[in-house]
Amino acid sequence: MTANSGKPVLLSGSAPSGILTIGNYIGAVRNWVQMQQDYDCIFILVDLHAITVRQDPKELLQRSYQFIAQYLACGLDPEHHILFAQSHVPGHSQLAWLLNCYTQMGQLSRMTQFKDKAQNAEKANVGLFAYPTLMAADILLYDADLVPVGEDQKQHLELTRDLAQRVNNIYNAEIFKVPEPYIPKVGARIMSLQEPTKKMSKSDKAETNYIALLDEPKRIKRKIMRAVTDSGEEIKWDPEGKPGVANLMSIHSAFSGKSFAEIERAYGGQGYGGFKGDVAELVVESLAPIQKRYHEIIDDKVYLNNVLRDGAERACVRSQPALQRFHDAIGFIPAQLHG
Numbered sequence: 001m002t003a004n005s006g007k008p009v010l011l012s013g014s015a016p017s018g019i020l021t022i023g024n025y026i027g028a029v030r031n032w033v034q035m036q037q038d039y040d041c042i043f044i045l046v047d048l049h050a051i052t053v054r055q056d057p058k059e060l061l062q063r064s065y066q067f068i069a070q071y072l073a074c075g076l077d078p079e080h081h082i083l084f085a086q087s088h089v090p091g092h093s094q095l096a097w098l099l100n101c102y103t104q105m106g107q108l109s110r111m112t113q114f115k116d117k118a119q120n121a122e123k124a125n126v127g128l129f130a131y132p133t134l135m136a137a138d139i140l141l142y143d144a145d146l147v148p149v150g151e152d153q154k155q156h157l158e159l160t161r162d163l164a165q166r167v168n169n170i171y172n173a174e175i176f177k178v179p180e181p182y183i184p185k186v187g188a189r190i191m192s193l194q195e196p197t198k199k200m201s202k203s204d205k206a207e208t209n210y211i212a213l214l215d216e217p218k219r220i221k222r223k224i225m226r227a228v229t230d231s232g233e234e235i236k237w238d239p240e241g242k243p244g245v246a247n248l249m250s251i252h253s254a255f256s257g258k259s260f261a262e263i264e265r266a267y268g269g270q271g272y273g274g275f276k277g278d279v280a281e282l283v284v285e286s287l288a289p290i291q292k293r294y295h296e297i298i299d300d301k302v303y304l305n306n307v308l309r310d311g312a313e314r315a316c317v318r319s320q321p322a323l324q325r326f327h328d329a330i331g332f333i334p335a336q337l338h339g
């Protein structure tokens with residue numbers, strides 16, 4: 001069904017690093033769930049990308065299962081779409097190598113993420129340097145039409161487009177589809193609870209800055225009650241002047257569906273205490289069904305492995321044509337494999 005649904009292909013990837021937060025949920029995962037109605041979706045757990053930073057093996061394994069279980073609990077549908085682990089589909093590493101041979105060192109040196117993450121380029125591992133060509137491979141393998149990415153990944157998507165066009169030009173053929181970036185209409189940017197001018201991030205070291213999708217109700221309440229606001233007492237939409245309050249309003253709005261004007265009206269003259277209590281209640285209630293489903297499936301490794309196997313098998317099939325077109329164009333002897 002997925003291969004020929006006729007719908008545009010939407011592809012996104014996320015690394016099993018850190019811990020999923022309500023920022024990731026509101027800004028990404030929830031939108032993916034919605035977009036399943038209109039697109040043929042491919043969701044990749046990019047574990048090959050995760051090892052550009054040294055990982056503890058046990059933790060990586062556990063976190064990878066946890067991420068998959070959380071995506072499923074949020075409503076990603078592995079039957080009608082494809083959800084898989086990047087390391088299970090060899091085409092990603094293969095195409096990344098090929099693309100490395102069409103990418104200039106200078107281009108990769110200019111990537112701001114590399115400059116940020118590798119303070120000392122001499123000591124950085126080559127994987128970190130080549131991270132964007134692996135991401136380009138993820139996208140180009142599946143003839144993706146649309147790639148929803150945050151601001152920080154736009155440069156990598158530009159490089160992907162550039163590589164696709166370059167290869168197509170060199171061989172004067174449409175080997176790769178040139179993907180479009182996709183900026184979802186909805187989806188607020190959720191900020192850190194303690195430093196509301198900084199975005200809530202899944203790799204933040206300080207627990208009090210974020211709400212994890214799996215945080216227990218008590219912990220959620222504690223974090224929201226202690227969230228930084230300001231010395232005033234007015235619930236008003238003013239992201240510049242009152243970033244803490246604005247952030248709590250965004251969280252309220254994301255889960256209640258109410259507009260900022262409605263929230264202002266509802267809490268007029270009430271001070272911060274009651275408002276924070278309600279935001280906490282909303283978050284707890286909204287996450288409850290996700291957490292319930294998560295706990296039902298996280299220990300069911302047979303189910304999770306079946307989902308991953310099925311996803312990887314379909315991804316392998318889907319990734320073949322693009323890889324084959326490129327091999328043929330390059331001039332490799334066609335492989336004569338049995339079965």
Ligand code: ATP
Nearest residue numbers: 023024027028149150188189190199200201202203
């Ligand atoms: P890291 O801190 O490790 O860079 P992250 O929390 O920024 O991680 P990513 O893996 O970079 O998460 O992003 C996954 C998706 O979640 C992206 O589409 C990104 O736009 C979205 N996202 C991440 N944080 C937020 C946030 N605070 N508000 C809204 N969307 C977010």
Ligand code: LTN
Nearest residue numbers: 011012013014046135138147153
């Ligand atoms: N680099 C991205 C994760 C990522 C991705 C992708 C996103 C890897 N491969 C393919 C979209 C499409 C990040 O850090 N968020």
